[in-house]
Amino acid sequence: MKKEKQQFGASPKIAKVFIYLILALLAITILVPVAWVFVASIKENSEFYRNPWALPQGFHFQNFVDAWQTASMGDYMLKSVLVTALALFLLVIIALPAAYVLARFRFKSRAIWNTLFMAGLFINVNYIVVPIFLMLNNGDMFLRKATGHPFFLNNIFILALVYAATALPFTVYLLSGYFKSLAKDYEEAAYVDGAGYFYTMVRVIIPMAKPSVVTVILFNFLAFWNEYIISMTLLTKPELKTLPVGLMNLMAAQKSAVQYGQLYAGLVIVMLPTLILYMCVQKKLTQGMTLGGLKG
Amino acid sequence: MVVGELCSPAIFSSNGDESMKKKRRGGFIVACVAPAVILFIIFMIIPTIDVFRMSLYKWGGYTANKTFVGLENFKKLSQNPKFYQAFQNSILLIVIVTLVTFCLALIFAAILSREKIKGQNFFRIVFYIPNILSVVVISAIFSAIYDPNQGLLNSFLSLFRGGSDPILWLGKPKLVIYSVAIAMIWQAVGYYMVMYMASMANVPESLYESASLEGAGRLTQFFSITLPLVWTNIRTTLTFFIISTINMSFLMVKAMTNGGPDGASNVFLSYMYQEAYTNSSYGYGMAIGVAVFVFSFALAGILNAVTKRDEIEF
Numbered sequence: 001m002k003k004e005k006q007q008f009g010a011s012p013k014i015a016k017v018f019i020y021l022i023l024a025l026l027a028i029t030i031l032v033p034v035a036w037v038f039v040a041s042i043k044e045n046s047e048f049y050r051n052p053w054a055l056p057q058g059f060h061f062q063n064f065v066d067a068w069q070t071a072s073m074g075d076y077m078l079k080s081v082l083v084t085a086l087a088l089f090l091l092v093i094i095a096l097p098a099a100y101v102l103a104r105f106r107f108k109s110r111a112i113w114n115t116l117f118m119a120g121l122f123i124n125v126n127y128i129v130v131p132i133f134l135m136l137n138n139g140d141m142f143l144r145k146a147t148g149h150p151f152f153l154n155n156i157f158i159l160a161l162v163y164a165a166t167a168l169p170f171t172v173y174l175l176s177g178y179f180k181s182l183a184k185d186y187e188e189a190a191y192v193d194g195a196g197y198f199y200t201m202v203r204v205i206i207p208m209a210k211p212s213v214v215t216v217i218l219f220n221f222l223a224f225w226n227e228y229i230i231s232m233t234l235l236t237k238p239e240l241k242t243l244p245v246g247l248m249n250l251m252a253a254q255k256s257a258v259q260y261g262q263l264y265a266g267l268v269i270v271m272l273p274t275l276i277l278y279m280c281v282q283k284k285l286t287q288g289m290t291l292g293g294l295k296g
Numbered sequence: 297m298v299v300g301e302l303c304s305p306a307i308f309s310s311n312g313d314e315s316m317k318k319k320r321r322g323g324f325i326v327a328c329v330a331p332a333v334i335l336f337i338i339f340m341i342i343p344t345i346d347v348f349r350m351s352l353y354k355w356g357g358y359t360a361n362k363t364f365v366g367l368e369n370f371k372k373l374s375q376n377p378k379f380y381q382a383f384q385n386s387i388l389l390i391v392i393v394t395l396v397t398f399c400l401a402l403i404f405a406a407i408l409s410r411e412k413i414k415g416q417n418f419f420r421i422v423f424y425i426p427n428i429l430s431v432v433v434i435s436a437i438f439s440a441i442y443d444p445n446q447g448l449l450n451s452f453l454s455l456f457r458g459g460s461d462p463i464l465w466l467g468k469p470k471l472v473i474y475s476v477a478i479a480m481i482w483q484a485v486g487y488y489m490v491m492y493m494a495s496m497a498n499v500p501e502s503l504y505e506s507a508s509l510e511g512a513g514r515l516t517q518f519f520s521i522t523l524p525l526v527w528t529n530i531r532t533t534l535t536f537f538i539i540s541t542i543n544m545s546f547l548m549v550k551a552m553t554n555g556g557p558d559g560a561s562n563v564f565l566s567y568m569y570q571e572a573y574t575n576s577s578y579g580y581g582m583a584i585g586v587a588v589f590v591f592s593f594a595l596a597g598i599l600n601a602v603t604k605r606d607e608i609e610f
Contacts, residue, residue, distance in 0.1 A: 015514075019407055026404065027422045029482065033437045034425065036448065040440070052446050098332035101325050113333060120336060123344050126543050126565050127585050130572045131343035131350065165339035168332055197324040226430030229547065244432040248551055251436055260446075263436070271433050278428045282421050285428075286490045 037271075041264040048260040063261035064269070067250075071259075073266050075239070076246035083156055083231070083242055084224045087163035088217055095168055096213070099175035100201055104187070114176075120169030126229060132162060133233050154237045162230055167220050178212040179205070218285055222274060243270050351583040356576055369583035378559055379584065382567035385473050386588075389545045389563060390595075392477045393484065394537040400481070401488035402530075406518055408489070409496040410504075420493070423486035431483075431544070435551035438479040442466050466553055469560035476548055476561055483544070488533060495529040496522060524605075531603050535596040542592055564588040 040048075041063055043056040068074040102114055136158065140150035152158050182205070190200040206213075228244035235241060241249070250266045253259065278285065354365045373379050404423065408416055426434065441448045442465035450462045465475045499522060507517050546565035549555060555562040555570060562570070565588065572581030 016411075019411060019413070023404070023407065023413070023419050026400075026485070027419060030422055030425055030486075033441060033448070034429075037437060037440070048446055052440075052443075052448050052451050094331045094335060097328035101328040105321075105325055107322075107325050113329060116333075116341070117336065120340055122539075123340055124539070124543050126546055127347055127589060128340065128343035130569075130578065130581060130585075131346035132339060134578065135343065135346070161335070162339050165335040168336050169340070172332065197321065201328075222428055226432075228430065228432055229550070244430045247430075247432050247436065251432075251439065251551075264440075267433055267436050271429055274428045274430070275425075278425070282424070286420070286424060 034271075037264050037267050041261070041268045043261060043264075045259070045261050060261060063265035066259070067262045067265035067269060071246070071250050071253075071262050071266060072239075072241075073243070073246060073250075073269050076241050076243045077269065079156065079241060080225060080243040083160050083163070084221060086157065086160035087167075087224050088220060090160060090164040091167050091171060091220060092213065092217065094164060095171040095175060095216070096206060096209070097201065098168075099172045100179050100205060102172065103176035103179035104182075117169045117172050121173060123169070125166045129230055129233050132230070136234065154235055154240050156235075156240070159231060159234050159242075162234065163224050163227065166230075167223065171216050171220065174216060175209065175212055178209055182208065215284065218277075218281060221277070225274060347582050347585050347589075350579055351586045353579040355579040362579075365579070369580050370587065372580065373583055373587060378562070379567065381559055382562040382564055385561065386542060386545065386563045388473055389477055389480065390538055390541045392474075393480045393541050393545075394534070396477075397481050397484045397488060398530075398533075398537065400485045401492055404485070405489045405492035405496055406522060409493050410514070410518075410522070420490065423489055425486065426483045427487045429483075431547040432551050434479060434483055435548060438475070438482075439466070439552060442475055466561075467557055469557055472553060472557065472561040476545065476552065479548055479552065480541070480544055483548075484540075491533060492526060492529065495526045499525045527603075527605055531600065534599050534603060538592055538596050538599065542588065 036052075039056060040052075042058075042060050043063075044058070044060045047054070047057060102110060102117070133153075136152035139152045143152075144150050186204055186208070187200055190204050195204070226244060228242070228248065231242045232245045232248070235245070247266050247270050250259075250263050351369055352364060352366060353362045354368065355362045404419075407413065408420060413419070429437075442450075444450060444462040444464050444467065447462075447465070449465065453463070464471070466472050503521050503525075504517055507521060512520070542564055545563040546569070549561050549563050549566045550569065553561045555566050559567075564584070568581050568584040568588070571584060572578050575581075
């Protein structure tokens with residue numbers, strides 16, 4: 001044992017320097033590419049043919065105007081905001097009551113639903129996106145025959161509904177975990193006072209769950225905002241796109257038309273909201289991750 | 297009505313209709329659970345069942361012509377070299393990404409939670425950043441890094457090896473999957489680090505103090521205290537590594553290379569998506585999905601059994 005102490009204790013300074021060195025190395029590997037995108041977003045197109053490490057010659061804000069207007073990132077942004085907000089709203093108003101009842105009421109089919117939602121944690125969206133698409137497509141074909149108006153595909157509301165549905169298992173799991181930890185006394189007191197079930201839930205229980213609800217919103221905001229596979233599959237019309245899908249198009253277009261400046265401006269537009277949100281709530285987010293257990 | 301106020305003995309209106317109360321309770325339960333259950337069944341349960349069902353059909357897609365072919369799709373799958381290519385790539389990614397991410401995340405978590413570091417918070421915040429970025433953004437960033445001519449990596453390397461023959465990081469069939477692996481590791485380290493840090497924070501300080509008194513060095517402390525005590529958490533994350541690598545590799549590949557060059561970077565699910573959409577062979581595509589699903593569960597089960605240790609209470 002003593003030997004080890006000497007082995008390590010003899011050079012604590014060198015060890016410390018080494019530790020700082022590898023920490024700095026990882027921090028640089030993460031920060032430099034992200035910072036580079038910000039720098040590149042104000043470069044002129046011709047600058048991209050020179051050394052990529054060179055600093056920009058001026059502040060070429062036109063990139064952002066082009067990305068926003070010509071590449072319609074503005075429109076995509078609006079779609080993304082709408083879809084994300086709608087999906088979050090649907091998720092919260094649907095998941096909260098369900099989680100509350102599943103956690104705190106005893107009834108016959110309770111075990112079935114709890115098990116089913118738990119199983120849902122293992123269903124990944126990437127597997128089921130094809131059947132979802134086909135199901136909606138079938139619905140549209142039927143509607144086209146019956147009424148002449150397809151409804152399900154290319155519909156922002158349906159996309160938001162699918163987002164909310166796929167986020168349900170994790171959200172219900174996280175929220176009911178919180179509801180289970182509450183003492184029974186709260187409801188009993190409310191019932192004694194003559195409050196009904198609904199009133200008790202909305203006025204007594206849900207306000208207490210606020211921190212958990214915030215965690216749920218944070219995580220799902222990031223998930224919905226960044227999602228692109230479902231969005232790409234269910235919104236097939238070119239004018240209906242969310243930001244990440246629009247960005248993918250820009251990436252593809254960049255290969256042929258070489259609009260680097262626009263592309264990086266677009267990148268900044270996509271990641272800036274998440275970065276700002278993260279800076280504001282980073283503590284809550286990393287705490288929430290451990291509170292909610294594990295989620296890949 | 298002041299609800300929070302606790303009041304004296306319960307005066308339940310016992311003469312009030314008991315069955316009426318029961319009905320109201322039942323109605324409330326149904327009203328709360330039904331929307332979630334319906335949504336969940338329509339958009340998750342039915343599609344999941346569909347994946348399994350469709351894998352038994354030969355189905356071209358938009359037409360209604362479905363013919364039941366039994367396990368024919370799986371047989372076709374087992375004879376297709378493209379599937380083996382995707383299979384190989386996926387296994388390679390699972391092994392590389394899991395090993396490297398796991399080691400890095402564990403080392404950095406140990407450093408940030410055990411060492412007295414200035415700017416500890418700063419490092420934690422920075423390391424988690426890749427996790428909040430969209431996969432599309434990460435793919436775009438790495439495309440810029442890997443770009444053969446104007447890329448950050450090649451122009452950095454040209455300082456040492458000259459710029460005459462640029463390395464095609466995403467263009468060489470042999471190289472592309474490693475380039476994808478690096479992007480995935482970059483994305484995942486911070487996430488697992490934060491997770492390990494959380495479980496390391498639960499290890500009581502007194503254990504380290506007594507170990508120090510006995511003269512155990514830092515490395516010994518790490519291997520004989522930290523590692524055994526966070527083992528349960530590590531085991532759980534191993535399952536996560538498998539599942540999330542399969543999914544994340546799909547998202548990355550789809551946005552970064554779209555399987556190219558010539559299928560060299562295809563992974564399980566990107567191959568599935570390609571078959572189902574581009575070739576519109578839905579039945580065959582879903583058979584791939586089923587195979588991957590079964591495979592990932594089997595692998596997770598095996599890993600879980602292999603890594604089983606007696607749990608240590610503290």
